[in-house]
Amino acid sequence: MGAEVRGQAPRIQRYHAYADRIRPKPAVIHNVWWAFVVGGMIALLGQGITWGFQQAGLTGNRAATPTSIVLVGLGALFTGLGWYDRIVELGGMGGTLPITGFANAMVAPAMEYRAEGLIMGVGAKLFTLAGPVLVYGMATAFVMGAIRYGLGIG
Amino acid sequence: MMFVWAFLVGGLMCALAQLVMDALKLTPAKTVVLFVVLGAVAGGLGVYGKLVEAAGAGATVPLPGFGYVLVKGIDQAVQEKGVWGLFTGGFTAAAGGVKAALLFGLAAALAFRPKA
Amino acid sequence: MIAEQIGEASYRTAEAYIAETAACVGRKEGEGPLGQYFDVVWRDEGEAFSSFEKAEQALLAQTQDTALAKASRAWSDVDLVIGGDLMDQLIATDFEGRRHQRPLVGLFSACASFTEALAVGASTVGRKGPRTVLVAASSHHLTAERQFRFPLELGYQRTPTASWTATAAGAVLLVAEPTPVVVDAVTFGRVVDWGSKDANDMASAMAPAAVDTIQRHLDALGEAVEAYDAIVTGDLGVFGMKLAAHLAHTEYHFDLGTNLEDCGHLLYDIERQDVHNGGSGAGCAASVFSGYLYRHLRTGRWRRILLAATGALFSPTSSQQGESIPAIAHAVSFSRHGDSP
Numbered sequence: 001m002g003a004e005v006r007g008q009a010p011r012i013q014r015y016h017a018y019a020d021r022i023r024p025k026p027a028v029i030h031n032v033w034w035a036f037v038v039g040g041m042i043a044l045l046g047q048g049i050t051w052g053f054q055q056a057g058l059t060g061n062r063a064a065t066p067t068s069i070v071l072v073g074l075g076a077l078f079t080g081l082g083w084y085d086r087i088v089e090l091g092g093m094g095g096t097l098p099i100t101g102f103a104n105a106m107v108a109p110a111m112e113y114r115a116e117g118l119i120m121g122v123g124a125k126l127f128t129l130a131g132p133v134l135v136y137g138m139a140t141a142f143v144m145g146a147i148r149y150g151l152g153i154g
Numbered sequence: 155m156m157f158v159w160a161f162l163v164g165g166l167m168c169a170l171a172q173l174v175m176d177a178l179k180l181t182p183a184k185t186v187v188l189f190v191v192l193g194a195v196a197g198g199l200g201v202y203g204k205l206v207e208a209a210g211a212g213a214t215v216p217l218p219g220f221g222y223v224l225v226k227g228i229d230q231a232v233q234e235k236g237v238w239g240l241f242t243g244g245f246t247a248a249a250g251g252v253k254a255a256l257l258f259g260l261a262a263a264l265a266f267r268p269k270a
Numbered sequence: 271m272i273a274e275q276i277g278e279a280s281y282r283t284a285e286a287y288i289a290e291t292a293a294c295v296g297r298k299e300g301e302g303p304l305g306q307y308f309d310v311v312w313r314d315e316g317e318a319f320s321s322f323e324k325a326e327q328a329l330l331a332q333t334q335d336t337a338l339a340k341a342s343r344a345w346s347d348v349d350l351v352i353g354g355d356l357m358d359q360l361i362a363t364d365f366e367g368r369r370h371q372r373p374l375v376g377l378f379s380a381c382a383s384f385t386e387a388l389a390v391g392a393s394t395v396g397r398k399g400p401r402t403v404l405v406a407a408s409s410h411h412l413t414a415e416r417q418f419r420f421p422l423e424l425g426y427q428r429t430p431t432a433s434w435t436a437t438a439a440g441a442v443l444l445v446a447e448p449t450p451v452v453v454d455a456v457t458f459g460r461v462v463d464w465g466s467k468d469a470n471d472m473a474s475a476m477a478p479a480a481v482d483t484i485q486r487h488l489d490a491l492g493e494a495v496e497a498y499d500a501i502v503t504g505d506l507g508v509f510g511m512k513l514a515a516h517l518a519h520t521e522y523h524f525d526l527g528t529n530l531e532d533c534g535h536l537l538y539d540i541e542r543q544d545v546h547n548g549g550s551g552a553g554c555a556a557s558v559f560s561g562y563l564y565r566h567l568r569t570g571r572w573r574r575i576l577l578a579a580t581g582a583l584f585s586p587t588s589s590q591q592g593e594s595i596p597a598i599a600h601a602v603s604f605s606r607h608g609d610s611p
Contacts, residue, residue: 008464011521012465014521015464015521016466019513022512023431023474023509024431028173031427032172032173033169035165035168036165036166039164039165039167039168040160040161040162040166040212042164043163043216044157044161046211046212046214046215047156047157047160047161047212047215048157049211051157065250065251066250067211067215068214068251069251072251072255076258077258079423080266080423081266082266084425085422085424087425088427089426089427089428092168092172093171093172093182094168095425096185096186097168097185097217097218098164098168098217099219099220101425102186102217102251103255104425107259108268108420108422108423108424108425109424110259110260110262110263111262111267111421111423112416113421114264115320126259126260130255133187133190134248137191137220137224138245140190140195140221141194141225141228142240142244143198144195144198144199144225145198145232145239145243149232149237182426182427268421269317269422269423
């Protein structure tokens with residue numbers, strides 16, 4: 001609360017209580033349902049691509065990386081065409097959480113900042129949103145890996 | 155059957171992320187980072203691997219699968235190189251997806267302009 | 271010019287007449303309910319320009335040129351330009367100054383920049399002072415999005431309280447010689463921060479500032495709400511209007527009643543155009559006043575109105591550092607003389 005606002009505390013509390021009561025809420029059930037549908041569809045697509053690679057002779061785990069690459073390519077393409085933001089507008093986390101959303105988070109800022117040049121524009125901005133994912137993913141994995149190594153289960 | 159599980163598990167993971175984001179008023183970026191961290195933790199505990207066996211792409215396509223892949227890569231590297239594998243493993247395992255995102259991202263950024 | 275101080279930060283003004291106004295907007299704004307009132311509606315957001323920052327500069331330039339052309343004045347007649355926009359370091363207002371080469375006062379109070387500029391303009395224009403003052407403000411949806419929120423193609427869901435930054439600019443030419451519409455009083459706002467932190471809910475942060483300034487303006491003039499045909503806030507949107515009306519009624523003991531309108535609410539068809547809480551941006555109040563409100567003031571539907579645009583004074587830095595959102599509102603009242611349209 002703004003420290004400068006003297007003698008207004010009760011009035012401010014009453015105001016926020018009223019605002020909280022009438023503030024339009026996100027349609028959580030609607031959002032969660034569409035996150036489920038959209039996220040499920042993208043996972044299903046991924047499963048289909050994996051199946052395709054397996055049919056082509058890549059067994060078991062070896063189909064996983066090519067599947068990721070194809071999905072990332074699709075995410076980047078849809079972002080470039082201006083479609084991916086609409087998928088997320090409907091699906092929320094259903095569009096953001098899959099690896100296609102990771103591609104979207106890299107491509108969107110890079111496209112946006114092209115006017116700022118290839119180095120500090122595109123090059124630097126590719127990682128504005130993807131950077132935190134890599135940093136904290138790596139850090140957590142390092143800690144978990146170290147624990148497993150220490151316990152001798154790595 | 156794998157297709158059904160992929161849809162259900164992938165969908166449920168995204169639905170859970172949406173619920174957490176809306177309920178705790180998190181930003182999308184924080185939610186994604188949280189779920190990647192959770193994926194890495196679940197991978198380290200050995201839980202996530204079972205989910206991948208059951209649901210395939212349903213568990214690997216959402217980004218918690220990325221956290222899991224990092225841990226799995228470290229495990230493999232540690233087996234081959236000992237303690238130094240802790241440093242090389244994560245990047246090796248993630249190389250395909252990250253490098254693809256980097257290259258396709260660069261290509262898309264050069265090929266397209268943002269639209270209103 | 272200022273005729274008399276009538277309150278802590280309220281002044282009666284004299285010799286501050288509106289010669290002409292102009293408003294130019296983007297496509298979405300043109301498709302809204304006020305579309306017919308704007309001088310120029312762009313086909314898109316200015317995609318032909320090499321950057322959207324340049325597009326906003328061009329929109330502002332076109333609006334200023336149009337206002338001067340409608341008033342049959344040249345740039346050389348303009349003694350002073352006053353204005354603001356939302357971009358860091360005012361790169362629409364200031365860069366536009368490279369072209370017109372007239373003395374320039376650039377100012378910032380976010381979405382309240384237009385009434386701030388009008389209040390400063392009305393306080394200075396006069397027979398002895400700068401005789402011709404061009405006041406303008408602009409905003410562009412895409413330049414504001416990239417600065418305050420996210421890259422354009424990044425998928426995210428807007429929350430129901432989020433506002434839509436307007437691609438719009440408005441300009442008002444103030445002159446010292448009498449015309450039918452006069453600026454008769456101004457109140458400069460003070461910074462009001464009641465602790466709201468959600469950058470996607472500027473209405474909650476701004477409503478207290480709007481009510482504070484409106485009350486001080488009415489008190490200084492010794493007027494009731496009924497003295498105005500309309501009291502128009504800027505950019506509070508659907509939710510913010512409810513908050514302002516409630517706050518005025520319960521804590522400040524005056525009823526805004528049916529006279530209350532809001533520029534962010536007027537500019538769009540809230541449901542059909544999917545703008546959630548409504549419009550915002552320095553160009554929102556500027557274009558709604560210059561296009562719509564002035565027209566009705568000039569042609570007789572209204573005789574007297576009060577415009578109190580509000581601004582949320584946060585930056586991306588302050589927001590990321592967890593600071594609350596300070597807000598400000600500047601009020602300007604307008605009257606029409608005689609019965610002539």
